[in-house]
Amino acid sequence: MQRILIVEDERDITDLIGFNLERAGYSVLKAHDGITGASMAIHEQPDLVVLDLMLPGKDGYAVFKEIRRDARSRDIPVIMLTARAQTEDRIQGLEAGADDYLTKPFSPKELMLRVQAVLKRSDGTPGAVTVQHGPFKFNKNDLKFYLDGEPVDLTSTEFKLLLYLTERAGKAQDRNDLLRTVWGYSDDVHSRTLDTHMKRLRQKLGTHADRVETVRGIGYRVTPTENV
Template sequence: MRPKILLVEDDASLVELVSYNLEREGFDVIRTGDGEEALVLAQEEKPDLVILDWMIANLSGIEVCRRLRRAPATANLPIVMLTARAEEADRIRGLETGADDYVTKPFSPRELVARLRALLRRLRPALSGGNLEHAGIVMDTSAHRVVRDGRTVQLGPTEFRLLRHFLEHPSRVFSREQLLDAVWGRDVYVEQRTVDVHIRRLRKAVNSTDSGEELPDVIRTVRSAGYSLDPEPSLVRA
């Protein structure tokens, strides 16, 4: 799996330099120098991480960061601020706005790649290989096997893909349309209510036990927004 990076930078030479190094290291890169377009791309392309320059067209990087954090679908999207502002007050402002890391210009492309990998290992463990884990759920993607609290969970192919998508993006809210694109594919026509059917099946498989007891629900329904893998499973069903 190649991590997808949204690079928001309006310096053409820097875009080429960063893109070259990222692609050489196995990343897919989406580029824009426009703050408004960055917000659209973050929703449509669902990147794994955003590199965000402070000074860009139409919207500042700080404002883009603030809006990404406010939107449920991108609230937990990793963001690295990239800027020439080296003063402590600016770094603090960027981090308080919601950035996960802060890289000042000039910088070493190797250092940037190392920082991105470290951030992804921490916030997107699925992109580092190995098993996917959350709230007692362990998915072995190679063996196509899921276990929760030591009990094997039987899933159909669609429920497996749904759970994998949630595990790859813990706590992130996905609309039904986004789940259709990610799990079924953009070229396949499926009604949005089909997502609800498979979510119910996934909940039943993951939250039930052999004794008939109900485990804490790991999937949260976000009204008017969609579904999320809950960081704090609840016994209350939405």
């Protein structure tokens, strides 16, 4: 049974999320302040964290940074949950490296779909254990990525996005197809999500950032082997 940690100070919202998660077959952990939430994420190592940003003791961004700094929890996927509906807040959450972002008020059904999508893409990918493409090397079993032989920390979403493009190197991938495959939804509202993750991914690729090309009017592609 997969375990999900809810870090939310409003107990009625915590109970609502917890009820729907348990009904869907998940085991639920709860924390009502940032300090407790960060500690539980690191020591309990849940399969996913639903993290509110407006928390007592330590805000959600500080909790998220602490989770990502610790080797025991850095690979745990995080869905940020907040009453802030401004685009800038949503982009800040995604740029920080969150796997997804949901604003209040939200539909419990939508949250469940987001949870399922994030957990699905954080699972190991079946098939060949490793994929090698020029300077890129992927280990699907442990979701590790290597650039020129050196490990690079990617979130589960970044890993799946880059792997999907790499396995189809040389062919432009439509934006909507990427959103549907990696995030589980496809519409203009979420297109900024893709661009934000691509920006972070290119930053992590450093001098190899140009290996991921923007194809105007279509989407993105990874350059073919002969160009790598």
